[in-house]
């Protein structure tokens with residue numbers, strides 16, 4: 490592996506939105522450059538069972554015109570967070586401010602929000618136009634004006650005027666979701682809450698709606714808090730992403746900073762495919778990086794991360810994290826491949842469209858995955874191979 494210095498300082502915060510050095514707890518909340526439209530401070534909600542935490546800690550700010558995603562697996566607390574901001578649930582602790590106003594004790598219908606959930610939840614007895622106009626009707630707007638505005642908003646979301654008189658039940662799901670987006674934005678809410686609204690769509694329909702959301706967010710100046718389980722969607726759509734796991738926010742950052750510099754192995758796994766290789770730290774050096782003996786016996790180098798558990802220390806347990814696309818693979822001996830290359834054996838190679846997925850055996854019972862572009866010269870299954878990575882691509886986290 491090419492040796493180059495990527496040292497991590499002790500200043501900064503893992504909750505910074507920039508790819509600043511990773512540091513230990515306690516976290517400092519992210520501070521957007523612009524005045525925050527939404528402020529969430531120390532938000533907490535207990536779960537439905539004794540002692541459980543539905544949301545153990547959430548702290549973030551969203552500036553006007555920004556889209557921030559809550560990314561986490563099923564049960565991470567994303568919907569609970571959205572429901573707390575919407576006013577459907579009362580927090581046990583913490584504060585929510587929208588445009589500087591405290592939201593405590595403000596019922597949902599008085600909050601300056603729009604909401605689109607995973608199910609379109611349209612009113613079956615109303616027409617498409619009636620559904621889209623509903624928030625304006627609830628605010629007492631005269632029929633003519635609200636129908637004009639609703640028709641214009643439906644069109645922005647890609648629904649032609651002829652559909653206005655249809656019942657939502659007659660439309661396919663992708664179009665019903667678009668009606669729900671029109672209904673969620675027609676009253677120009679200060680904050681748009683999206684509880685995984687693309688979850689049930691797939692393929693082109695999903696991509697098209699995601700692209701329209703991003704475009705209309707800019708055109709309408711929407712400020713958005715979006716919840717999703719899908720790392721690709723969160724990273725591709727958002728100005729910033731808050732990674733949630735078991736009710737706790739683990740890291741907040743810009744998409745690329747999160748992907749390149751996850752604060753811990755859990756964030757690494759939640760933000761994209763990664764190899765997590767357990768081992769013991771042999772040495773830590775500013776120039777040479779962190780020298781690790783993996784449990785499979787292979788010695789490897791990575792950049793030490795000063796994360797929530799502290800920095801890796803010699804003799805301590807650690808996890809070396811490396812993204813599959815950062816693992817170079819060649820049908821060569823380690824000597825031919827270069828300094829710090831590791832002998833490997835190809836177990837399996839699978840075609841995955843834009844890349845090939847290689848499973849490789851290393852050391853005694855070790856295994857890792859590499860993604861390589863089709864067209865590269867790669868080893869044959871079972872044949873000799875070597876792998877290598879750049880020091881900056883591998884991260885060593887203290888366990």
Ligand SMILES: Nc1ncnc2c1ncn2[C@@H]1O[C@H](COP(=O)(O)OP(=O)(O)OP(=O)(O)O)[C@@H](O)[C@H]1O
Pocket residue numbers: 534535536537542543544561562563564565566567568569570578717718
């Ligand atoms: N109203 C509620 N009050 C207290 N706890 C709740 C409430 N609703 C859900 N929970 C609990 O909070 C935890 C998080 O659930 P939540 O629905 O927020 O997860 P999620 O991240 O949105 O998952 P998914 O992606 O499956 O929607 C779960 O353990 C759930 O049982």
